Amino acid sequence: MESKHFETQAIRTQADNSLYREHSTPIYMTSSFTFDDAEQARALFSDEIEGNIYTRFSNPNNNELVSKLCLLEGTEDGIPTASGMSAMFSSMAALLKSGDHILASRSLFGSTHQILTQIFPKWGIEHTYADIEKPETWESLIQKNTKMIFVETPSNPGLDLVDLEWLGKLAEAHGLILNVDNCFATPYLQRPADFGAHLVTHSATKFMDGQGRTIAGMILGKKDLIQDVRFFARHTGPSLSPFNAWVLSKSLETLAVRMDRHCENALKLAEYLEGHQELEFVKYPFLKSHPQYELAQKQMKKGGGIITFCVKGGIERGRKFLDSLKMLSLTANLGDTRTTVTHPASTTHSKLTEEERQNVGILPGLVRVSAGLENVNDILEDIENALRASKNASQVKVD
Numbered sequence: 001m002e003s004k005h006f007e008t009q010a011i012r013t014q015a016d017n018s019l020y021r022e023h024s025t026p027i028y029m030t031s032s033f034t035f036d037d038a039e040q041a042r043a044l045f046s047d048e049i050e051g052n053i054y055t056r057f058s059n060p061n062n063n064e065l066v067s068k069l070c071l072l073e074g075t076e077d078g079i080p081t082a083s084g085m086s087a088m089f090s091s092m093a094a095l096l097k098s099g100d101h102i103l104a105s106r107s108l109f110g111s112t113h114q115i116l117t118q119i120f121p122k123w124g125i126e127h128t129y130a131d132i133e134k135p136e137t138w139e140s141l142i143q144k145n146t147k148m149i150f151v152e153t154p155s156n157p158g159l160d161l162v163d164l165e166w167l168g169k170l171a172e173a174h175g176l177i178l179n180v181d182n183c184f185a186t187p188y189l190q191r192p193a194d195f196g197a198h199l200v201t202h203s204a205t206k207f208m209d210g211q212g213r214t215i216a217g218m219i220l221g222k223k224d225l226i227q228d229v230r231f232f233a234r235h236t237g238p239s240l241s242p243f244n245a246w247v248l249s250k251s252l253e254t255l256a257v258r259m260d261r262h263c264e265n266a267l268k269l270a271e272y273l274e275g276h277q278e279l280e281f282v283k284y285p286f287l288k289s290h291p292q293y294e295l296a297q298k299q300m301k302k303g304g305g306i307i308t309f310c311v312k313g314g315i316e317r318g319r320k321f322l323d324s325l326k327m328l329s330l331t332a333n334l335g336d337t338r339t340t341v342t343h344p345a346s347t348t349h350s351k352l353t354e355e356e357r358q359n360v361g362i363l364p365g366l367v368r369v370s371a372g373l374e375n376v377n378d379i380l381e382d383i384e385n386a387l388r389a390s391k392n393a394s395q396v397k398v399d
């Protein structure tokens with residue numbers, strides 16, 4: 001039965017049964033697949049027939065994951081990768097050559113920024129950063145050699161949004177490939193392909209896994225583009241392990257219910273903390289005070305699982321706040337069942353210069369919270385107590 005509903009697609013898209021008539025897809029931990037005869041081997045290698053040859057190219061678990069995510073994201077084809085970064089890198093490196101130019105939003109994940117600024121220049125691939133607050137400037141930043149637009153929305157950790165409908169039209173008008181990192185929203189909250197994105201990239205490590213177990217990525221998109229990326233991935237080898245593909249496919253079965261709760265908890269935290277006397281500000285796409293609240297309502301189903309806030313007292317207070325937490329996990333991951341907290345200025349974005357951090361809104365006291373699935377009152381209590389404890393600590397020191 002074919003369903004058009006997200007939840008059903010996420011649960012009922014499965015690899016064909018093996019001889020054993022299993023109900024849940026088994027893990028195909030095999031490096032390669034056998035050929036019935038020399039003729040079949042020839043036909044498979046020459047793409048005359050479809051089938052698995054070698055797990056670097058494809059595998060039943062990886063194929064199941066791709067089929068499922070294509071339905072969920074509304075894309076034609078896809079490639080699973082060993083990490084979010086290999087997805088970002090392969091989706092760009094496969095389609096660009098020396099002399100090409102990428103227009104990217106300034107608010108990007110730290111390692112994506114490193115690819116654009118430190119790695120691609122070695123191969124003559126240039127970039128320009130565009131400011132999210134000034135969409136009117138983007139068109140003028142498109143050059144003759146621009147081939148791709150790359151954005152994250154909402155961005156990590158700034159929670160800035162880009163208007164996907166507007167951007168889809170801009171890319172179309174200039175014949176550019178629009179590549180959207182949809183990691184923070186997941187297809188449950190937002191489907192960039194519906195707005196004209198040609199490629200949708202993911203760190204599946206985050207909400208897709210949802211339980212902090214695997215590192216993985218996805219490249220989804222138009223058939224012709226994915227074909228080129230597949231050639232690149234097949235021969236350079238950023239393949240996903242079938243075990244991780246199996247974990248992710250299972251995880252997607254619960255994505256909708258998990259995202260609903262992540263979003264509900266994040267909104268409650270944001271509403272409670274907004275206006276708190278120990279905070280400079282709280283940012284969350286579905287808070288009315290978010291500068292792009294209306295855009296968030298337009299293109300996202302809910303506000304997502306991430307909130308940020310800035311503690312008063314700068315970097316010292318920020319660190320004390322983290323040290324005063326009793327339950328929440330201090331860890332670099334996000335999108336976990338456990339609420340996780342990070343201090344981007346001293347961790348994920350520490351390699352950026354102070355000025356680069358300022359440009360993307362990473363203030364010294366900025367804290368990123370990924371709302372987990374614990375009872376929201378316990379999360380709140382831990383944050384409230386840590387805010388108090390860190391205040392006392394700094395008073396003791398000042399006195």
Ligand SMILES: *Cc1c(COP(=O)(O)O)cnc(C)c1O
Pocket residue numbers: 083084085086088109111152156181183184202203204205206215216217
């Ligand atoms: C984590 C993250 C990545 C990188 O993914 P990995 O799975 O860690 O390689 C890329 N983009 C965004 C927005 C992320 O949050």
